[in-house]
Amino acid sequence: MLELTTTRHNPLVDPSLHVWGWEIPVYLFVGGIVAGMMIIAGIAMLRLAKGEDPRGFFSVQTPLLGFMLLNVGMLALLLDLAHKLYVWAVYLTLEPLSPMSWGSWVLLVVYGVLLVSALIRLPDAWPWLGARVPALARVSDWLLARPALIRALAWVNIVLGVMLGVYTGILLNTMVARPLWNTTILPVLFLVSGLSAAAAMMHLATRIFPGRPAPKGLVGGALAAMVQNLGPQPPEKRTGDALVRADIGFLAVELLLIGILVIGLLSSTASHAAAAELVLGGPYTLVFWGGVVAVGILVPLVLQWLELGHRIPHTVLPAVLVLAGGFALRWVMVNAGQASQIVQAAGLH
Amino acid sequence: MQRLSRRRFLKISAATFGAATAATQWKPIPGLAVASGPAAEKGIRTVATFCEQCFWRCGGIAYVRDGTLWKFEGNPKDPQSRGRLCPRGTGAVGAYYDPDRLQRPLVRVGERGKEQWKAVTWDEAFTYIAERMQKIKAEHGPESVAMFNHGIGVRFIQHVLKSWGVINIAGPSFAQCRGPRDVGFTLTFGSGLGSPEPTDIENTGCLVLIGSHLGENMHNLQVQEFARAVERRIPIIVVDPRFSVAASKARHWLPIKPGTDLALLLAWANVLVTEGRYDKAFVEKYGTGFDRFAAEVKQYTPEWAAAETGLDPNLIRATAREFAAHRPATIIHPGRRVNWYGDDTQRSRAIALLNALMGNWGRRGGLFLAAGVKVPAYPLPKYPASDKPLADNPNGERYPFADEAVTTGIREATLNGKPYPIKGWFVYSSNIMSALPNDAETLKAIQALDLLVVIDTLPSEIAGYADVVLPEVTFLERYDELLTGWGRQGWISLRQPVMEAPADQKPGWWMAKQLAAKLGIPECMPFKDIEEYLSWRVEKAGHSWATLKAEGVIQGEKKPITVEEGLELHFDTPSGKVEFWSEQLAKKGFDPVPKYRKHAEAPSGYFRMITGRAPVHTFTRTQSNPLLQDLMRENEVWLNAATAAKLGLANGQYVRLKNQDGVESDRVKVKATQRIRPDTVYLVYGFGQRNPMLKGAYRKGANAAKLTTRYETDPLMGGTSIHSNFVTFVKEA
Amino acid sequence: MARLGMVIDTRKCVGCMDCVVACQTENDVPHGYCRDWITTEVRGTFPNLTMEIRSERCNHCDNPPCVYCCPTGASHVEPLGKTVQVTSNRCIGCKACLAACPYGARFVNPKGYADKCTFCLHRVKEGKDPACVSVCPTHCMHFGDLDDPKSAVSVLLATRTWHTLLPEAGTRPRVFYLT
Numbered sequence A: 001m002l003e004l005t006t007t008r009h010n011p012l013v014d015p016s017l018h019v020w021g022w023e024i025p026v027y028l029f030v031g032g033i034v035a036g037m038m039i040i041a042g043i044a045m046l047r048l049a050k051g052e053d054p055r056g057f058f059s060v061q062t063p064l065l066g067f068m069l070l071n072v073g074m075l076a077l078l079l080d081l082a083h084k085l086y087v088w089a090v091y092l093t094l095e096p097l098s099p100m101s102w103g104s105w106v107l108l109v110v111y112g113v114l115l116v117s118a119l120i121r122l123p124d125a126w127p128w129l130g131a132r133v134p135a136l137a138r139v140s141d142w143l144l145a146r147p148a149l150i151r152a153l154a155w156v157n158i159v160l161g162v163m164l165g166v167y168t169g170i171l172l173n174t175m176v177a178r179p180l181w182n183t184t185i186l187p188v189l190f191l192v193s194g195l196s197a198a199a200a201m202m203h204l205a206t207r208i209f210p211g212r213p214a215p216k217g218l219v220g221g222a223l224a225a226m227v228q229n230l231g232p233q234p235p236e237k238r239t240g241d242a243l244v245r246a247d248i249g250f251l252a253v254e255l256l257l258i259g260i261l262v263i264g265l266l267s268s269t270a271s272h273a274a275a276a277e278l279v280l281g282g283p284y285t286l287v288f289w290g291g292v293v294a295v296g297i298l299v300p301l302v303l304q305w306l307e308l309g310h311r312i313p314h315t316v317l318p319a320v321l322v323l324a325g326g327f328a329l330r331w332v333m334v335n336a337g338q339a340s341q342i343v344q345a346a347g348l349h
Numbered sequence B: 001m002q003r004l005s006r007r008r009f010l011k012i013s014a015a016t017f018g019a020a021t022a023a024t025q026w027k028p029i030p031g032l033a034v035a036s037g038p039a040a041e042k043g044i045r046t047v048a049t050f051c052e053q054c055f056w057r058c059g060g061i062a063y064v065r066d067g068t069l070w071k072f073e074g075n076p077k078d079p080q081s082r083g084r085l086c087p088r089g090t091g092a093v094g095a096y097y098d099p100d101r102l103q104r105p106l107v108r109v110g111e112r113g114k115e116q117w118k119a120v121t122w123d124e125a126f127t128y129i130a131e132r133m134q135k136i137k138a139e140h141g142p143e144s145v146a147m148f149n150h151g152i153g154v155r156f157i158q159h160v161l162k163s164w165g166v167i168n169i170a171g172p173s174f175a176q177c178r179g180p181r182d183v184g185f186t187l188t189f190g191s192g193l194g195s196p197e198p199t200d201i202e203n204t205g206c207l208v209l210i211g212s213h214l215g216e217n218m219h220n221l222q223v224q225e226f227a228r229a230v231e232r233r234i235p236i237i238v239v240d241p242r243f244s245v246a247a248s249k250a251r252h253w254l255p256i257k258p259g260t261d262l263a264l265l266l267a268w269a270n271v272l273v274t275e276g277r278y279d280k281a282f283v284e285k286y287g288t289g290f291d292r293f294a295a296e297v298k299q300y301t302p303e304w305a306a307a308e309t310g311l312d313p314n315l316i317r318a319t320a321r322e323f324a325a326h327r328p329a330t331i332i333h334p335g336r337r338v339n340w341y342g343d344d345t346q347r348s349r350a351i352a353l354l355n356a357l358m359g360n361w362g363r364r365g366g367l368f369l370a371a372g373v374k375v376p377a378y379p380l381p382k383y384p385a386s387d388k389p390l391a392d393n394p395n396g397e398r399y400p401f402a403d404e405a406v407t408t409g410i411r412e413a414t415l416n417g418k419p420y421p422i423k424g425w426f427v428y429s430s431n432i433m434s435a436l437p438n439d440a441e442t443l444k445a446i447q448a449l450d451l452l453v454v455i456d457t458l459p460s461e462i463a464g465y466a467d468v469v470l471p472e473v474t475f476l477e478r479y480d481e482l483l484t485g486w487g488r489q490g491w492i493s494l495r496q497p498v499m500e501a502p503a504d505q506k507p508g509w510w511m512a513k514q515l516a517a518k519l520g521i522p523e524c525m526p527f528k529d530i531e532e533y534l535s536w537r538v539e540k541a542g543h544s545w546a547t548l549k550a551e552g553v554i555q556g557e558k559k560p561i562t563v564e565e566g567l568e569l570h571f572d573t574p575s576g577k578v579e580f581w582s583e584q585l586a587k588k589g590f591d592p593v594p595k596y597r598k599h600a601e602a603p604s605g606y607f608r609m610i611t612g613r614a615p616v617h618t619f620t621r622t623q624s625n626p627l628l629q630d631l632m633r634e635n636e637v638w639l640n641a642a643t644a645a646k647l648g649l650a651n652g653q654y655v656r657l658k659n660q661d662g663v664e665s666d667r668v669k670v671k672a673t674q675r676i677r678p679d680t681v682y683l684v685y686g687f688g689q690r691n692p693m694l695k696g697a698y699r700k701g702a703n704a705a706k707l708t709t710r711y712e713t714d715p716l717m718g719g720t721s722i723h724s725n726f727v728t729f730v731k732e733a
Numbered sequence C: 001m002a003r004l005g006m007v008i009d010t011r012k013c014v015g016c017m018d019c020v021v022a023c024q025t026e027n028d029v030p031h032g033y034c035r036d037w038i039t040t041e042v043r044g045t046f047p048n049l050t051m052e053i054r055s056e057r058c059n060h061c062d063n064p065p066c067v068y069c070c071p072t073g074a075s076h077v078e079p080l081g082k083t084v085q086v087t088s089n090r091c092i093g094c095k096a097c098l099a100a101c102p103y104g105a106r107f108v109n110p111k112g113y114a115d116k117c118t119f120c121l122h123r124v125k126e127g128k129d130p131a132c133v134s135v136c137p138t139h140c141m142h143f144g145d146l147d148d149p150k151s152a153v154s155v156l157l158a159t160r161t162w163h164t165l166l167p168e169a170g171t172r173p174r175v176f177y178l179t
């Protein structure tokens, strides 16, 4: 028998660690989507550079939407900081061992790249602005005339997207103190889940204003620029199908990774096994298996499969479920991860 | 004058101090800091003074930084602390900043105990008190005002009351604490042990602790020496129903069935005597009645004791042999709070006899004879003579061996008016609602009073029943009587103010002077202020007042305290010998050699409730201290884990305790643990406080005293038992 | 340059928490928080029991994950004694270091920055022991230079049996517990 007692009672630390509330899961979720969107946008830009898909739905909307989503994420991140007034201190240094440090620098670059990427088609997307700031149109034309530059920008998007997608996972993964996080699968899992959520997000975007004329005003135009299809036609059907097909792939890989994660934990140290218990009978079991796996992966996987085979009509439901599942994954990982801890080796004394 | 209902009083104190509880910074508390001293004070200053967080009286050095009380450290020159305080001493800073402190004199306006007060000036308070006192004197005589007190701070108030004619003065430190022990030792060796206990743990070869839970009981120097003993890896034997901290350091833990210690002690004596493992030379030279003692203990074999105590007879034998092997450097620790079962004097006498068998009296590594210092008394007028007997123990007939006044004796006299009515109580620094067993009796006695004055620093439970509450400053804000300590070397310690009073609180000596004037006897306080008094005594003793003020402590001269150092032994018993068989006990009809008697057993479904200390709290006085409270907010009821499982009680679950008389406690957490016998539960005393003005501690945890409705009184000296109650568990809905 | 460490004798420690109170007053630790604390480990079944009592705090690890994860360099290894310290006005309160510490040694000060045991560096600079070490009534704590083979801490480690907390975390703690 072992009776362990401690007199420590620090807020956020005891009885178990809970330093991160809703803000960090939100940030991780949104950051993951943005990462996925950058990768998708990169691919779309590659096609644009080749002269394919001249209407360039993804290449236009994705950076803009990504930019706006990133702001939401950054707001959540800022809200989480306990010493907000000192946030500038992040950019006084680059700490190579700290994923959070280089992640912050990546974020800075991501902002810039998203903005430049958005500039490619901004005047088309937002005529109101294009008409008032002619310089924008000039920049846009200049860029469009240079496929090599667009190709380069596309690759920058892809690389940064991958970095953004994995860095949060690496950040958690480096914490030896939290066995649930301390697994190399995590960065890949977060990346794939981000891609799947990004696909779902884009899918949702194509569905929200399918093919109505774009509003031209200040606010309406700005909003439409992010989510709406260019011109009066909806995106080509094969574009939508490609998204669904891609998402099926992402979800399948995600399922595989989750399986590996659980098996990996169970077959590792006592601490890792104990961490797995948190989702295998522990307090996070329901959200994990019900929320992340069933609602977030299995159900949309089946629905999308059926949609592609035209056995059921296309709806936004799978996309909504995937997004919910993506958030649930971050929520579970952040919360259960904090609760996981190194178990003292038995019979130490 | 403003009328204050309790609600309004609470509001006022909340407005002044309340913010602190919510704030994350526990000091300085806004209202207090503003009031305390010149705000402009910069830098660090230090003041040497001694601690009053308990009665061990460690010397310390207080640090004030930019006008704020920063920390309190041990004074390296002080023999009680040797430069290190215990957690309660270190936490004394929190006593100063306690948001619940009393602030100004209060006079009761409503019914007693309803806590409706009006704030009054000090002058009004003393006028009120003096008028009532004179009325009692006129009707019944000054003996009808009695006093309960504890601690050195009472010195001048006690002096003024004595000068006025008060003769009945008692403290819980006798009948509720170490009284039985000191009487048991006096009956055997001719003198008690006093405080601090002269146990030479520093040099002992074997230490036996019976209950004494050093490490939880934080009496400083003893704990320091105990830790050294652990480090020296000497055999330590601990007898305790609970796996105490001390037990965890011991070579042998004897998890005795509570209430059966005397059986073990007598069996140990049996082993020592039958196996000849005692100090024959000592017994021969200094002892008397040994043969009759030896014949008496023949019957108490370890096998017999095993049945009573639940201990292994071989362990009983082995431990006796082990500690005997180290004599005379063996200590069977006399304990301190020994009032457990009502037959405690005889148990203490058995312990004294075991020590006598070890021949350790006045020996290195045994019990040394403490040395003191001589400091001339300030010339004060004599107290008036009284022709009345003491109320608690008239002519020593009720408790023939009591050598101090018995608190519960005064309570009883108040209740039944015999030998004469008691109409007024002064209570200084003692929470007698908790310190005495069975608070129903205390309450009834209070209803018979015409005057109840409580002098306290906090709104204690007893203060809630007072007619007049006089708020004293804490020890950090006052001078007190000089401490002349007894120990390996005598010493003088000075208590002096570190901070100014944060509100309208005053020191005891100042109150005494005002009261003397109001009572028309100002001549009994013939000095301008206490500094005049203190410096006179210090200088007359040949020391420098300035040095004492600067250093806090002056060492007395070294005198022999052991035979090894040239001490000669004398025994102040009637026979002049160590009394193995006691003629004086026999004469009064008591057992001349302790005899074992069984105690009542718990009814089925009930557990014996025992109490003790937590290292970070003192009795009922520290629970609202923000620093100490942070370390322990409430107590837990210890229960054997297997028993808990049987009862369906989980660790950490809240329950209520109900005793055999149906008294229920406040909710308390279960500590399901292997560290206690299955038939016993344990509570740290001092929690579950009942004065709502003591916000920081109000009803937090279970109040052990409230569950102590049954008690037995030691017929020898009036000690009252505390471990004679049984409780069962009531699950929280 | 010294490499400071602490050696605590669990045989002598009585769990009195004096070290905790002393740290509170010395360092103005805010109400409701603590930089050090007591852990007790009871093994066995009644009446065959053993108990280890430990005063715990930041271990000033030789391999400190809390430093590695810090995005601003606020958490750093101080040249003085190679101790792990937090520069409060560079800390953004991201709490990564709280999550990274396997010992729960850190907390967020109500003022917003990460806080923890400093090994009382301000006292060390004056040649004094940390507050907790110098208050301990059982004298069970020792403090000094682990790189100096003649220091009291090194001698104790060389002559007694000891363990550190969660060695499997790979942090190489510099608070040692004598058994």
Ligand SMILES: Nc1nc2c(c(=O)[nH]1)N[C@H]1C(S)=C(S)[C@@H](COP(=O)(O)OP(=O)(O)OC[C@H]3O[C@@H](n4cnc5c(=O)[nH]c(N)nc54)[C@H](O)[C@@H]3O)O[C@H]1N2
Binding pocket: B054, B055, B177, B178, B210, B211, B212, B213, B214, B216, B217, B218, B219, B239, B240, B241, B242, B244, B256, B257, B258, B259, B260, B261, B335, B336, B337, B338, B339, B340, B610, B611, B612, B613, B614, B615, B616, B617, B618, B619, B682, B723
């Ligand atoms: N921290 C702290 N220290 C204190 C005090 C304080 O308030 N706080 N108060 C001081 C004062 S005034 C006193 S008197 C002392 C009291 O402290 P001590 O004299 O050391 O101990 P007791 O209170 O008599 O006994 C408590 C211990 O006895 C055990 N016990 C209970 N019943 C029995 C029994 O039947 N047989 C045996 N063998 N053991 C039993 C309990 O489990 C517990 O471990 O502490 C002093 N030190």
Ligand SMILES: Nc1nc2c(c(=O)[nH]1)N[C@H]1C(S)=C(S)[C@@H](COP(=O)(O)OP(=O)(O)OC[C@H]3O[C@@H](n4cnc5c(=O)[nH]c(N)nc54)[C@H](O)[C@@H]3O)O[C@H]1N2
Binding pocket: B052, B149, B150, B153, B172, B173, B176, B177, B178, B337, B428, B429, B430, B431, B432, B434, B435, B436, B455, B456, B457, B458, B460, B461, B472, B473, B474, B475, B611, B612, B618, B619, B620, B621, B685, B704, B705, B708, B722
């Ligand atoms: N049930 C139970 N009863 C017990 C005990 C037990 O363990 N269990 N222990 C017994 C023992 S060993 C003892 S010694 C007694 C102790 O009994 P008491 O001496 O009554 O001790 P406390 O309960 O601390 O009450 C002290 C009161 O003094 C106040 N006070 C503190 N400092 C000062 C000051 O500087 N000036 C003034 N004027 N007041 C001050 C506090 O606020 C508190 O209200 O209790 C005994 N009674």
Ligand code: SF4
Binding pocket: B051, B052, B053, B054, B055, B056, B057, B058, B081, B085, B086, B087, B088, B089, B090, B218, B219, B220
């Ligand atoms: S033992 Fe502790 S509380 Fe008692 S006087 Fe000494 S330091 Fe103060």
Ligand code: SF4
Binding pocket: C012, C013, C014, C015, C016, C017, C018, C019, C020, C038, C054, C055, C135, C136, C137, C138, C139, C140, C141
């Ligand atoms: S002060 Fe010393 S004995 Fe007390 S808990 Fe801390 S380390 Fe242990």
Ligand code: SF4
Binding pocket: C057, C058, C059, C060, C061, C064, C065, C066, C067, C084, C100, C101, C102, C103, C104, C105, C106, C116, C171
């Ligand atoms: S104990 Fe924790 S906070 Fe301290 S150095 Fe090690 S990892 Fe960092």
Ligand code: SF4
Binding pocket: C066, C069, C070, C071, C072, C073, C074, C075, C086, C090, C091, C092, C093, C094, C095, C096, C097, C098, C113, C114
């Ligand atoms: S909370 Fe402060 S010290 Fe900790 S990792 Fe973040 S910035 Fe660094």
Ligand code: SF4
Binding pocket: C022, C023, C026, C027, C035, C036, C057, C116, C117, C118, C119, C120, C130, C131, C132, C133
């Ligand atoms: S070394 Fe200083 S800061 Fe660290 S726990 Fe001890 S007293 Fe607190």
Ligand SMILES: [Mo]
Binding pocket: B173, B176, B177, B178, B336, B337
């Ligand atoms: Mo006592």
